[in-house]
Amino acid sequence: MKILVSLVSLIAFLLVLLPGPLYKFDVVELGTAFAGFKFGVYAGGAALLLLLVQVIFMRKTVTLGSAATAVIFSAIAIAMPLNMMNTAKSVPPIHDISTDLVNPPEFIAIAPLRADASNPVEYAGEETAVQQRKAYPELATLNFAQSKTDLVKATEQAVQNLGWELVNTDISKGIVEATETTAWFGFKDDVVVRINDEGSERFVDIRSKSRVGRSDLGKNAERIHTLIDELNAVLTK
Known part of the structure; x- marks a missing residue:
């Protein structure tokens, strides 16, 4: 479970971190890049849920370092797209x-x-x-x-x-x-x-x-x- 939590949280983090550079260097299209944000939020939420399950049912396998890393990666994966969405709602859709x-x-x-x-x-x-x-x-x-x-x-x-x-x-x-x-x-x-x-x-x-x-x-x-x-x-x- 410890490895699974770490892996899912890392994937979530990469799903919101990499779309920018991948689009910048023409690896993916803009729509695909933005889709990464959505899946990053989902993966971040899944990682936190898995961590909660680990803490409740497998407490002995939890270490402070791995738990903290998972929380940080997941929080970034969730917070960045949500912050962009909140910003989009606060300004008019013009360019x-x-x-x-x-x-x-x-x-x-x-x-x-x-x-x-x-x-x-x-x-x-x-x-x-x-x-x-x-x-x-x-x-x-x-x-x-x-x-x-x-x-x-x-x-x-x-x-x-x-x-x-x-x-x-x-x-x-x-x-x-x-x-x-x-x-x-x-x-x-x-x-x-x-x-x-x-x-x-x-x-x-x-x-x-x-x-x-x-x-x-x-x-x-x-x-x-x-x-x-x-x-x-x-x-x-």
Whole structure:
């Protein structure tokens, strides 16, 4: 029983740990990867149940180390997918976020890179905008006094500081485009920053969009906030 509990808990752990890297390196499809989470929860629950049976009926075979390991592996296998599900329920099922919902910044150099993406490069539309306004009302066009050139350079520096891939910089158009690749699943999410020069003020808009998936689990809004914070940090240096 001790070996069985350890084996099932390890399998549960691997079922939630490996889907990301396996998808990232094109070993499995996204649907298969997410299925691993479901089976990981089941296996984690089974491991805890088996451990309970062992404790009740075979107490002499239980050791602190093996029991603790089984509990930790099983808890991770159960908690990670459930946490993702709770996050998904707390945010709208959208994947295209912009500070300007009337005229969102357009992807230029990134557009051909998204040719095979399941989410098209075009803005998701008014339905998405309505959901964003409710979920992220704080996201709005930014206002700066610095020149367009300085803001483009600062944005470029902020992107580099964050470790994102800088795809395109166009000072004349006030455009900076970048891609962030997530560590676990290797998802590629794209960002475009647009800087408009209007007299003594510069207006900055940021758009972040996932290439795959219906819901981004709030990641694109989080990414915009992160970029804003980093841009402000660069400008104050």
